Amino acid sequence: MTKTAAFFSAAALLLSACGGNGGDTGNGNNGNDGEAAQSDIKVGMAYDVGGRGDQSFNDAAAKGMDQAVEEFGMESQESEAADGEPESAREERLRTFADAGYNPIIAVGFAYSGAVAKVAPDYPDVHFAIIDDEGAQGDNIANLVFAEEQGSFLVGAAAALESKNGHVGFIGGVEVPLIQKFEAGFVAGAEEVNPDIKIEKTYLTQAPDFSGFNDPAKGKTAAQGMFDAGADVVYHAAGGSGGGLFEAAAESGNWAIGVDSDQYELADESVRDSILTSMLKNVDVAVYEFLAEVEGGTFPSGSVRYDLEADGVGYSTSGDFLSQETIDKMEEYKEQIISGDITVSAEP
DSSP: OOHHHHHHHTHHHHHTTOOOTTSSOSSSOTTSTTOSOOOSOEEEEEEOTTOTTSSSHHHHHHHHHHHHHHHHOOEEEEEEOOTTOOHHHHHHHHHHHHHTTOBSEEEESGGGHHHHHHHGGGOTTSOEEEETOOSSOOTTEEEEEEOHHHHHHHHHHHHHHHOSSSEEEEEEEEESHHHHHHHHHHHHHHHHHOTTOEEEEEEEEETTOOGGGSOHHHHHHHHHHHHHTTOOEEEEEOGGGHHHHHHHHHHHTOEEEEEESOHHHHSOHHHHTTEEEEEEEOHHHHHHHHHHHHHTTOOOOEEEEEOTTTTSEEEOOTTSOSOHHHHHHHHHHHHHHHHTSSOOOSOO
16 A cells, blocks of 8 residues: 555544654643643644655654644644655645644645645635745745755865765756755865866756655765766765665765764764765754744744754764864855855856
8 A cells, every 4th residue: 555545545544633753742741741832733743755764754754743742731743745646645744734733734845736725715714834845825824944955065065075076966856946956056166175186966857756865775876876977976866765865875984974864863873984974954943943933823824934144054073084174164165155155156
């Protein structure tokens, strides 16, 4: 049975408001004899392909929801998209949440744009949030978007500064405008450090095939090709496929750069020492802040942009692999971007 079919067959569980895939997060009681916070808000989380456990984008969203559930005592339910599912499946996922009384509903990823735009008007009293998309607009839709190009500029600079070969690479999961923002920033940062640097670039799949976000084997093959060609630092914006990059880096003695979450902290120990840094995209902060506003009785709508100035993007230093000279230079670039002295294009 597919994950989507499993979700629909379990729709009755939603009606009884039991917890989602993340464990018993739904009751807000936590066994403390009623002393813990308790809210009447029920959150529905619709993940993109890979879902909770992808060690990247979806996990960051889950972290923000888990924090709100624990702090406010909200109920929660979650479901994830399946590889190759039709647009109608995303719409039905959102409708199932709404019909079961979940409000707000958070859609994780731009692939939900069409579904949110179609479903939200049918439920004017339900509040929706969508991450990484400004196409779905409405009075009951909050668009949580990020300056991925700015964070990617910083790790692009780090790649160039730490590369011994003057040769780096970028792997995108699916070639869509959002992922091109990561590419654009990475290339700009690397070239700011070394105008003559060689940069390999590839995308694992083309839309509407979104399997490039959840295919570690394909990610590993792409990374091996780049390392074999002489690259010694490779950055990915490919969701769960990034696990393949980490394996290839560990096996070849090269560096990988993670994305969205601090992937050094999340990755298997066998590959951790190959993760130079990660471009942090604080989806957890955006999700938590949205839910905190809802808990407070306000319902955000329209676009909220998380950039370097708002600490919406950044980089990790776990593992202490970045030299102090590299960190100092990255901080210098960060201040120049915030001040406007450096403008990072969102297009390759």
